[in-house]
Amino acid sequence: MQCGLRASLVVGLLLFVIALMTLSPHPASAHAMLLSTEPAEGTILDTAPEQVTLTFSEPVSVVDGGTVLYVRGYDPRPLTPAVQDETVTVSLPIDLADGTYALQWRVISADGHPMAGTLMFSIGQPSLAVDVPILTTSSAMEWGMNVSVWAKYLGLLATTGLLIGGWSYARSDWRALIRIVRWTAMLAILGAVLELPFAAAVQTGHDRWQWASMRQLDSSSLIAAVLVVAGMAVVLMLSVRDRFWSRVAATVVAVIACLAPLLTGHTRTQLPESVMMFADAAHLLAASFWLGGLIILTLGLRRSGHLVSFATPAGAIATVSRFSTLAAWSVLLLAGSGTAMAWVILGTPRDLIDTDYGRDLLLKVALVLVIVVLAALNRFRILPRLERDYDVLLPRLRRLVVGELMLLIVVVGVTSVLVQQNPNTVAEAVQPTVLFDGSIPLDKDHTATVIVRDTGDERVTVVVAISSSTGPLDEPLDSVNAEWTLPDEGLGPITVRLFPDELSTSYGGTTALPSSGDWTLTIRARIDRFTDSRGSVTVSVP
Amino acid sequence: MDTRSPLLKLLGALATGVALILASGMPAAAHVGLSADSYAAGSTSMVTFGFGHGCGDSPTTSLAIQIPEEFTTVQPVYAPGWHIEVEKETLATPVAGSHGQQITERPAVITFTADEPIENGIYAMVTLRVTIPEGLEGETFYFPVIQGCSEGESAWIEIPQDGQDAHDLESPAPSMTITAADDDH
Numbered sequence: 010m011q012c013g014l015r016a017s018l019v020v021g022l023l024l025f026v027i028a029l030m031t032l033s034p035h036p037a038s039a040h041a042m043l044l045s046t047e048p049a050e051g052t053i054l055d056t057a058p059e060q061v062t063l064t065f066s067e068p069v070s071v072v073d074g075g076t077v078l079y080v081r082g083y084d085p086r087p088l089t090p091a092v093q094d095e096t097v098t099v100s101l102p103i104d105l106a107d108g109t110y111a112l113q114w115r116v117i118s119a120d121g122h123p124m125a126g127t128l129m130f131s132i133g134q135p136s137l138a139v140d141v142p143i144l145t146t147s148s149a150m151e152w153g154m155n156v157s158v159w160a161k162y163l164g165l166l167a168t169t170g171l172l173i174g175g176w177s178y179a180r181s182d183w184r185a186l187i188r189i190v191r192w193t194a195m196l197a198i199l200g201a202v203l204e205l206p207f208a209a210a211v212q213t214g215h216d217r218w219q220w221a222s223m224r225q226l227d228s229s230s231l232i233a234a235v236l237v238v239a240g241m242a243v244v245l246m247l248s249v250r251d252r253f254w255s256r257v258a259a260t261v262v263a264v265i266a267c268l269a270p271l272l273t274g275h276t277r278t279q280l281p282e283s284v285m286m287f288a289d290a291a292h293l294l295a296a297s298f299w300l301g302g303l304i305i306l307t308l309g310l311r312r313s314g315h316l317v318s319f320a321t322p323a324g325a326i327a328t329v330s331r332f333s334t335l336a337a338w339s340v341l342l343l344a345g346s347g348t349a350m351a352w353v354i355l356g357t358p359r360d361l362i363d364t365d366y367g368r369d370l371l372l373k374v375a376l377v378l379v380i381v382v383l384a385a386l387n388r389f390r391i392l393p394r395l396e397r398d399y400d401v402l403l404p405r406l407r408r409l410v411v412g413e414l415m416l417l418i419v420v421v422g423v424t425s426v427l428v429q430q431n432p433n434t435v436a437e438a439v440q441p442t443v444l445f446d447g448s449i450p451l452d453k454d455h456t457a458t459v460i461v462r463d464t465g466d467e468r469v470t471v472v473v474a475i476s477s478s479t480g481p482l483d484e485p486l487d488s489v490n491a492e493w494t495l496p497d498e499g500l501g502p503i504t505v506r507l508f509p510d511e512l513s514t515s516y517g518g519t520t521a522l523p524s525s526g527d528w529t530l531t532i533r534a535r536i537d538r539f540t541d542s543r544g545s546v547t548v549s550v551p
Numbered sequence: 552m553d554t555r556s557p558l559l560k561l562l563g564a565l566a567t568g569v570a571l572i573l574a575s576g577m578p579a580a581a582h583v584g585l586s587a588d589s590y591a592a593g594s595t596s597m598v599t600f601g602f603g604h605g606c607g608d609s610p611t612t613s614l615a616i617q618i619p620e621e622f623t624t625v626q627p628v629y630a631p632g633w634h635i636e637v638e639k640e641t642l643a644t645p646v647a648g649s650h651g652q653q654i655t656e657r658p659a660v661i662t663f664t665a666d667e668p669i670e671n672g673i674y675a676m677v678t679l680r681v682t683i684p685e686g687l688e689g690e691t692f693y694f695p696v697i698q699g700c701s702e703g704e705s706a707w708i709e710i711p712q713d714g715q716d717a718h719d720l721e722s723p724a725p726s727m728t729i730t731a732a733d734d735d736h
Contacts (some may be wrong), residue, residue, distance in 0.1 A: 539617035539695035540658075540709045 011056065042066045044095075046128050053131045055357050056288025057105040059130065061112055063097040070095060072213045073114030075125070080108050090114070098307075107133030108508065109519075115213075123212045151429075154207035157200045158425040159239060162270070163300075163418060166293070168244060169267040170301015172260040173294075178331035179305050181317040185254065187248045190259075190302065193242040194248075197266075203239040205230070211429075233272040267297055270428070285353055288346040295339040295346070300421070302332045303414040312405040328393070329406070333388050340381060366427065373423045380416045383409050402442025424487045444469065444551075449532055449544035454478045457532045461548050469550065472517040473507055477535050485509050487538075489516040491530040495524060502531070572596050582723060583614070583707045585697045586676075589728040597628065598694075600725060603674040606700035610668035611733045613699035614663050614677055619692045623657040624648065624682035633677060634664040668701050693724040 047062040048054055048130045076099055078086045090099045097116060108131065110270060115125040168190050175186045208230060240262050247259040271289050276297035303314045306329060319325040351370060361367035391406050445461040458474045486509075494501030500523065507516035524527060528550050534544040586599035605611045614698045618625050623646055627635045640659035648654045663677045695708035709720040 403668075538697060538706075539708050540614075541706070541710070543712070
């Protein structure tokens with residue numbers, strides 16, 4: 010038993026050290042953004058290009074099955090991209106027909122954030138763009154990841170905070186604290202292990218938990234996970250025997266494991282890296298001190314509390330006072346390091362309001378402010394009078410401390426969401442507006458059902474379905490055109506060929522209209538070989 | 552779309568204006584025409600379809616003519632150098648012919664296929680012997696034509712809408728107006 014324990018302690022320490030040594034410095038840069046594409050978005054090319062090049066602001070990795078070429082009328086084609094640092098090259102098939110193509114891409118930035126987008130370009134003549142399925146990661150996987158990260162952070166911060174507390178203001182309670190540490194260390198291990206498959210699913214865009222996709226996880230995520238698991242396992246093993254040196258070792262290992270999140274996330278990719286590393290380390294340690302302290306206070310102030318430090322009223326008051334002073338410094342450190350990191354991560358103050366990241370950050374700050382107010386109540390209103398009125402004020406102090414602890418756990422949860430979020434994502438997306446939606450009679454037997462959308466950039470899309478008085482048409486029509494004229498300014502006709510969709514049930518095409526005004530839209534359909542039917546409607550183009 | 556500058560709008564309008572002037576200054580657009588604009592009701596007339604151009608530069612290989620429903624008695628006229636095919640359609644209600652016989656079907660599409668492609672610039676004609684229906688005086692009928700060429704085709708199938716002038720159409724369908732019966736019939 011003893012021997013087995015020693016062996017596993019050695020293995021754990023070894024893993025921990027190996028993980029530490031594998032930390033090669035990454036090239037750091039700003040957060041990944043798509044800088045340019047070749048061909049550019051919306052380009053109409055005379056001939057099919059051999060390849061598409063996407064250039065990002067930092068090195069990225071690609072996801073299997075994440076690059077798909079869409080064109081109306083054909084099955085989506087998965088393509089295999091090649092990646093060289095920040096450049097992703099996608100070789101296109103050689104047999105591309107004329108029309109409008111949508112290349113959907115998906116990459117993972119160096120800080121582990123998945124990024125996806127769609128590049129539209131046309132060969133020869135533009136056709137109706139295919140509706141590319143929007144890449145959304147299943148929210149179940151995202152929530153799974155957030156909850157796992159939350160558990161990991163809570164476990165790591167609490168473990169480290171409890172051990173630091175055992176060295177500073179609650180020295181007489183090491184044995185009691187190490188019993189709690191066993192649970193918090195397990196929580197950290199559980200969170201770190203569960204995070205991997207969820208993170209892999211989110212990064213690769215799968216909606217299921219897949220161990221198989223974990224091989225696509227970036228190495229720094231894996232090393233960080235190994236660091237947390239090995240570190241916490243070592244702490245668990247060291248907690249079995251209470252010797253001075255095992256205390257020191259457990260604390261040192263816990264602190265290092267607590268800093269594992271530095272390896273991933275925004276810290277790795279924001280400049281200047283040294284500032285971010287230092288600020289993030291200070292942030293994590295201050296947070297762990299605060300969280301650990303609130304756990305110790307909550308347990309110590311219980312009526313049936315077993316902690317020696319709180320056994321007598323005088324002892325409890327002294328312990329709370331010592332923690333309170335240190336906690337004030339840790340809050341200052343948290344605020345300072347947090348502000349520094351927010352300054353670096355967010356480009357402008359407007360991003361606080363314009364991005365999801367900014368809004369979540371504001372929520373976090375608001376919650377922390379509530380905790381600080383509660384802490385200030387403790388420190389300045391209750392603590393000075395605690396000695397005189399111990400029995401009355403103690404329950405009040407305890408309630409406030411429990412409230413602080415609960416709020417701090419929520420703050421850690423918000424932080425877990427924040428560290429997974431891409432700070433560059435703007436919250437709102439532009440939706441096309443419908444300019445016309447109705448029927449136009451083409452001749453005595455045929456009717457066109459027309460939807461006109463303003464897709465932005467002065468472009469409009471027309472989608473037409475044609476039916477006869479006896480129902481939908483059996484055969485696809487040879488040609489359907491939209492003609493735009495602006496009689497007021499003598500503009501047009503601008504003729505747009507409308508191309509059939511996969512089932513030939515509707516026809517569509519996009520064009521740029523050079524002016525706003527009341528345009529006349531004429532739908533012309535070759536109903537049969539000898540019949541050219543048409544109908545017109547007025548469309549107000551803003 | 553308000554972002555467009557007044558200068559761009561002006562340039563757009565100017566470009567359209569120049570295009571219109573160029574278009575109106577060109578010789579009458581090539582098209583497939585009939586030998587006459589109007590035919591007397593009840594008469595049996597030779598209706599000739601003539602064209603002097605291919606599809607762009609591409610030589611003409613065929614002419615497919617759709618016959619309006621109201622015309623039940625139509626015969627292609629023998630034409631050396633052309634192969635003729637008549638696609639018939641059964642009438643919903645048989646009508647009485649001029650010699651007392653029942654007419655149960657009518658030619659719907661008559662296709663003339665040239666033995667040798669006719670070069671662009673050579674004028675060529677095909678003729679139908681048409682009994683002009685009675686009781687439809689004053690009305691205009693359209694004979695949509697598909698001109699087939701070695702490369703591509705031209706569809707002379709556009710019919711003017713209410714208030715539209717046939718001369719404004721890019722590729723109008725040949726048309727005839729039925730006039731009152733001749734007295735000497």
